Amino acid sequence: MRHISTSVAVAVLAAALLLAKHRARRRRRVVGIIPARYQSVRFPGKPLVDILGKPMVVRTYEQARRSVTLDALFVATDDERIADACRKAGAHVLMTSSTCPNGTERCNEAVGKLEKEFDIVVNIQGDEPLMEPEVIDDIVRALQDSPDAVYSTACTPLAREEVAMRNRVKCIVDACGYAIYFSRGLLPANKQGVAKPFPEPFAEKPYLLHLGIQCYDRRFLAKYCKMPATPLMLMEDLEQLKVIENGYKIKVIMVDHCAHGVDEPEDVASIESKMHALGCT
Known part of the structure; x- marks a missing residue:
């Protein structure tokens, strides 16, 4: 029995070491990309x-x-006005094509220009100036x-009076937290x-608002595009x-994020009011 117990212990230890090694090598290198285009309808x-x-x-x-x-x-952009403003503020800029149809493809093009390879790409919406770094x-x-x-990606509880709004993207998840x-x-x-x-x-379960922030496995991002x-x-x-229609999984986390992004000019005043309340300068 002692011999069997020792063998089992050794096997368990070996499995634990393999798991630890796998976790140590997991998708570690992370780059954030803020896609920004000047033109907007x-x-x-x-x-x-x-x-x-x-x-x-x-x-x-x-x-x-x-x-x-x-x-x-x-910041990934095709517009020199945006690039100039960002560089003056000390931000790193990657110039991308004006033909990118959306932010996801702009992120993919931008990462392809980098000499260093990354395992994870975070698409950070440029119209979310109050996105908490903790959510990232x-x-x-x-x-x-x-x-x-x-x-x-991330979701936050959505007020019931906003559920019918078309500019609020809703999400439902399964019991394991996948979209x-x-x-x-x-x-x-x-x-x-x-x-x-x-x-x-x-009855206490909330409707879920999908926040625009997206996080991709780098290899999948290239395939997705x-x-x-x-x-x-x-x-x-x-x-x-x-992603879902092609059979892949999206992990969704729940966060408490009360500030929506800037979709239209009238949203600016709301964002500034919240920033004043937070003491932002």
């Missing part, structure tokens, strides 16, 4: 809009720079701790077609649905 020049005396994209860069998991951080750190760690996922679906419409829906409390015993568009992605106009 609803808000031209949005990255350069003044937020308490600084361009919004610079505010976002300064906030993201406080993350402890990012090994490098860049949390989604990076979530991807590192989820080897079966290729993508991680099931995203939508601009009511999600989850019900027979009445109106936002209402979940049935008992889940070569995948053709998918039906649900086109129907909802949501890039992340292409």
Whole structure:
């Protein structure tokens, strides 16, 4: 019995060492990319809009720079006005093509220009100047701790009166914290077609707002950008649905984030008010 117990102990120790070695080698090298384009149908020049005396994209860069998991951080743009404003503020800039159809592909192009290789790419929305660096750190760690996922993101509770708003992207997740679906419409829906409390015993369960921040496995990101568009992605106009439609997993973390991004000019005043309340300068 002693011999068997010793063998089992040795096997357990060997397995633990292998696991520790795997975790030590897990996706460690992390780069943050802030894609920024000047042209916008609803808000031209949005990255350069003044937020308490600084361009919004610079505010976002300064906030993201406080993350402890990012090994490098860049603004990726095709516009010299944005690049100049960022460089004057001390930000690192990567120039990308004007033909990039979205922020994801701009991130992929930008990372391809770097001499150093990275394991994880974080797409940080330039119109989220109040995105907490802790949220960046949390989604990076979530991807590192989820080897079966290729993508991680964050959600926060959504006020019921905002559930019907089309510019609020909703998300539902499974019991293990992986995304099931995203939508601009009511999600989850019900027979009445109106936002209402979940049935008992889940009455306290919130609707979930998807935050724009996205974290990718680097190899998957390169593959993703070569995948053709998918039906649900086109129907909802949501890039992340292409991940789910192709059978990949998205890990979702829950955070308490009360500041929405700047979608339209009238959102600027709200952001500045929140920054004043936080004592931002």
